[in-house]
Amino acid sequence: MQSKKYKFFDTVIQVLTPEEFVDIEPYINFLSDEEPDCTVTFEYVKHLPALAENVTTDSEISFKVDGNKSMCWYRNHGKEGYFACRIFDGESYRVQVLEEHRGKLWNGVIFNLLGFEEIIAKRNGVVLHASVVLKNGKMILFTAPCGTGKSTQADLWEKYADAEIVNGDKALVSLKDGTIFAGGLPFSGSSDICRNIYAPLAAVVCLGQAKENLIRKISVREALVALLQGNYRSGITDESSQKTIDILENLCSTVPVYRLDCLPDKTAVECLEKELRL
Secondary structure, three states: OEEEEEEEOOEEEEEEEOOOOOOOOOHHHHEOOOOOOEEEEEEEEOOOOOOOOOOEEOOOEEEEEEOOEEEEEEEOOOOOOEEEEEEEEOOEEEEEEEHHHOOOOOHHHHHHHOOHHHHHHHOOEEEEEEEEEEEOOEEEEEEOOOOOOHHHHHHHHHHHOOOEEEEOOEEEEEEEOOEEEEEOOOOOOOOOOEOOOEEEEEEEEEEEEOOOOEEEEOOHHHHHHHHHHOEOOOOOOHHHHHHHHHHHHHHHHHOOEEEEEEOOOHHHHHHHHHHHOO
């Protein structure tokens, strides 16, 4: 078995696979030689476990929880039938892949199958649909529906505020010793910007488009609704889902969350920078 270990903030995930695969950018930037917090073992099988009764199903997966055991069946890009099954049983993490897909494992497929959101939720982490920038040692998250301007605002902060883009589309938020941290992940949608950097979270900005720049601090309730809409919780247990909600409630109670309706230009940066005083 080939062993690879990847570190996300302070969580190390070991991946065991029956064949070698070459790490590609940006996954290679998250490799670690530290002791793992959990190990996910991949194996090839001729037949997947039979689909359980009373599963929760969407376009890509079917999911079932039975006590401490959870199972997730994966479709192959919307095709009929399933090509893999993730089995979490207590502290045992396995992923079975049909034999006909041997040789097709690579970083993207592996992280799609290993139950990252479930693993990270158990260790006080949450994945958000947001761009994230680093400014003066603090992180700022921009969250919004697709096409509303997350990447644009990140680009503007890099251009006009001397900020560093950490990720253009995904952010990892983690609670440690009462402090909310944010940082990068090796997946970023179409932005192709993925840096392995973590720092305390200074603010979250919920974006909207407008003909003039308007900013206001929003309530904990309004902030929580906005962040839940941008949180990935598909295929995780109710326990981990509740833990995710608890982390986001903590974030909304301790970190300022703003609504910024803005123009896609320098003036939006100036408006927010004045409010944040970073």
